[in-house]
Amino acid sequence: MKVVVIGGTGLIGTNLVARLAEHGHEAVPAAPSTGVNTLTGEGLKEVLQGADVVVDVSNSPSFADDDVMAFFRTSTGNLTEAAKEAGVGHYVALSVVGTDRQPDVGYFRAKVAQEQLITESGLPFSIVRATQFFEFAGGIADTSTTDGVVHLPGAGVQPMAAADVSAAVGRTAAGSPLGGITEVAGPDVLGLDEWVRTVLTARSDPRQVVTDPQAPYFGAVPGPEDLLPGPGAHLAETTLAAWLAHDSRP
Template sequence: MKIMVAGANGLIGTQLAADLRRSGHDVTAASLSLGVDTVTGKGLEAAMTGAEVVVDVTNAASFGDNSALDFFKASTKNLLAAAAEARVRHYLALSIVGTPRLVESDYFRAKAVQENLIRASARPYTILRSTQFYEFINGVIDIGAEGNVVRLPPASARPVAAHEVAAFLAELATGDPLGNIIEIGGPEQFGIDDIARIYLAANEDQRQVITDPSTSYFGVELTGDVLLPHVGARVATQKLSDWLYRSMAA
């Protein structure tokens, strides 16, 4: 099967393309560094030629102001138009758990627009929402970092290993479009503040984590279980402690 991966040089895209190739699929890797610009449309037609499936794992360079919205609107519209022209049978995209409940954030509002464009198109689609990756915990810590202190909210999350998200995307890419949104999350539930404490301790980082419900998460104050996947979500298997052990060993 010929599959085009848009955003193929990112964390998920790199692993996804490798997983698909190992399974014997013909993968076209598309990214800005490979001459494909989803925002302008440059190189899209050639990259899409002959593809049966498109997997959109693109991401905005910035999470603030209107730049993320501008990116996802232009990129998604161009990808969908090229997919229609190529008569792609399945448009698969990666999104984030909690997106509809976090639209006060510029970034999550941009992701909601991306989802809505895909759902409103004539393309058979699947959208996979994932919880936060273990690999991005350090970025979450940076949100609340103030010198030797890190302020983070206690909102619950189920972080997940990126390689398990990539593997699930590969599985979905080779199946029929679901015409729906599905989710994946990790096997354990922690408060964001506790995730930071575990991560910092494992890395022998002496910064103190202070629980502060008012600390914003990508521009929005968290309440309730907005970061948790719904009942029926795919549950990944790698625990945070195992991921930390393997990442430090690597």
């Protein structure tokens, strides 16, 4: 079947396109660099022609509250309308575990708005909520660093490898529409501070990670379980230790 992957040139999208192709599907990466722009609508009609499934793994170029909300509302609105016009039979979107528990985080509010647009679109859909990616640990450390010290709360997280996220999204895209939300997560529960500290240590990053219960995570202090998946989540197999063994970054 033909699967159009919006955001198909990014971290998740590139891996997803390759996986779908390996399983015999016609996987088409769609992004501004390929002539498809969900904000302006450019190229949407053309790329969705004959598509059986559309998968949205795109992301906002800016995480500022107003920017990210405008991105997901505009992009998702354009994409759902184009998908309906093209007769797409399955709309799949990647979202984030805990979006509905962190209303003070602008990015999460925008993802909730995206999910609502999809559920109200009338399209057969599946939403895959994933936990944080192992690959994001360095970026989280950077945004949480003050005077060379990383401040993070000990809130529970269940991070996972980006490759496992792609696999989960691919399985969902190849299946029947769920008409709801499924969650995927890593195999182990860690403290947010513990996770980032482990990655920095493995990379010989000299920054100290201080456990600070009041430290914000992208603008809000998460509760102990706000970032954890609920019962019934699909757990990936790749552990943090296994991922670090193949981590090529310094």
